[in-house]
Amino acid sequence: METRPSAVEIITLWSSLFLEADLPDHGEPTRRLIDLAATHRDDGVFSIDDPGVVWLKRQIAHGVGAYFSRSGRESAPEWGARGRFDVQEPGGYRPLANEPGAFLAGMYVLQWSPEQGVGGGRDDALPGCVSFYDPRVAMNMNAIKRDPYHRYHHSLLPRPGLLSMWPAHISYFVHPNRSREPTMAVRFGVQLHGPSSGNPRGPDGR
Amino acid sequence: MDGEGIPNWRPGFVEFWPTILVRRRLEACEGPNGELIAIVEDMDRSREQLTSRYQGVDFLAGDAPAVRWLRSGIEESVAAYFLEAGMDYPIRWSIQSWPNINRSGDYHPPHNHAWCYLSGTYYAKLPADGSGAISFYDPRSLANMLDPGGDAPEYTLRPDPGTLLLWHSSLNHLVHPNASDDTRISISFNIVLEWANHYASDD
Numbered sequence: 001m002e003t004r005p006s007a008v009e010i011i012t013l014w015s016s017l018f019l020e021a022d023l024p025d026h027g028e029p030t031r032r033l034i035d036l037a038a039t040h041r042d043d044g045v046f047s048i049d050d051p052g053v054v055w056l057k058r059q060i061a062h063g064v065g066a067y068f069s070r071s072g073r074e075s076a077p078e079w080g081a082r083g084r085f086d087v088q089e090p091g092g093y094r095p096l097a098n099e100p101g102a103f104l105a106g107m108y109v110l111q112w113s114p115e116q117g118v119g120g121g122r123d124d125a126l127p128g129c130v131s132f133y134d135p136r137v138a139m140n141m142n143a144i145k146r147d148p149y150h151r152y153h154h155s156l157l158p159r160p161g162l163l164s165m166w167p168a169h170i171s172y173f174v175h176p177n178r179s180r181e182p183t184m185a186v187r188f189g190v191q192l193h194g195p196s197s198g199n200p201r202g203p204d205g206r
Numbered sequence: 207m208d209g210e211g212i213p214n215w216r217p218g219f220v221e222f223w224p225t226i227l228v229r230r231r232l233e234a235c236e237g238p239n240g241e242l243i244a245i246v247e248d249m250d251r252s253r254e255q256l257t258s259r260y261q262g263v264d265f266l267a268g269d270a271p272a273v274r275w276l277r278s279g280i281e282e283s284v285a286a287y288f289l290e291a292g293m294d295y296p297i298r299w300s301i302q303s304w305p306n307i308n309r310s311g312d313y314h315p316p317h318n319h320a321w322c323y324l325s326g327t328y329y330a331k332l333p334a335d336g337s338g339a340i341s342f343y344d345p346r347s348l349a350n351m352l353d354p355g356g357d358a359p360e361y362t363l364r365p366d367p368g369t370l371l372l373w374h375s376s377l378n379h380l381v382h383p384n385a386s387d388d389t390r391i392s393i394s395f396n397i398v399l400e401w402a403n404h405y406a407s408d409d
């Protein structure tokens with residue numbers, strides 16, 4: 001039986017931290033947000049005066065605080081967020097993009113059908129999924145089977161009530177919606193304010 | 207709906223795409239280090255630009271006991287890397303290796319090791335003043351631009367004699383100037399894979 005040689009230390013650097021949470025008691029505020037999505041298609045979701053929006057803003061604030069805490073910041077910098085409704089009709093998709101100008105990007109899922117079987121014959125597609133791509137360009141180019149650098153994407157099938165956040169520079173792709181219902185989400189970017197949100201901190205403690 | 211309630215749910219976190227650096231101290235290194243230093247210094251006397259003309263050298267092909275000891279340590283470390291990753295199938299690879307002597311003021315600008323799989327260095331002699339550190343750079347290009355207070359894009363190590371480092375060959379790294387009058391002596395290597403069809407992904 002193989003064993004690890006003595007004194008081998010595996011140091012992991014520069015991971016990309018993702019937050020995922022299935023929000024409790026999301027039913028009623030989510031229904032309100034779905035109604036709002038029918039009439040608001042600009043990027044001012046968070047300025048709408050509605051209890052559903054107030055609820056979502058509180059959840060996002062909680063998540064952002066948790067994200068800062070988890071990523072080791074001594075104090076959370078000042079931040080703001082801009083959000084928009086994103087509705088993909090059947091057949092709709094979103095090409096590869098990231099969130100310029102933001103620190104975090106995020107998504108709160110309002111409506112997303114798990115039934116994605118309409119159309120297409122390929123078994124290597126991921127209809128309805130959202131795929132996030134390794135920001136280390138071409139890092140997988142010489143990766144072999146089960147290599148730690150082999151898996152270049154993280155893909156998930158969203159579900160209503162899911163709140164997720166990720167580093168804004170990560171590119172992601174919303175696969176074609178092959179369900180019979182529109183998918184709906186609130187997409188948002190979290191922008192940091194001011195230059196005093198902390199000096200760079202070296203992992204070696206310098 | 208309680209719009210006024212303070213959320214108290216706990217999120218799940220997942221860290222994707224870490225960049226891996228293996229650090230290992232080879233045990234009982236003092237004796238082999240002395241022999242390695244003598245071999246490298248002897249090579250240095252007989253070869254012009256030993257360090258920068260590394261392509262013509264195959265250091266670990268030597269038969270001296272210290273060289274065989276080091277080769278064994280590297281092979282064990284590479285095997286540990288594969289084991290840690292769950293790559294528990296036959297993998298064929300070869301080593302290309304060369305010695306480095308950095309004298310006072312010498313450094314190695316940022317670079318990576320093209321056409322290789324893993325790269326590494328074993329440190330036999332370091333300046334006593336702590337100079338000659340090695341820094342690795344975040345491959346997530348520009349990821350720090352909107353992340354004040356986040357991880358620095360530079361990770362610096364000051365190895366001790368007997369330390370072996372192993373990393374992905376594409377990772378940019380810098381050897382800082384030797385600010386002392388001592389020499390800094392190390393042995394670097396590349397792990398090159400020999401292709402086999404069973405390396406192809408099973409997912």
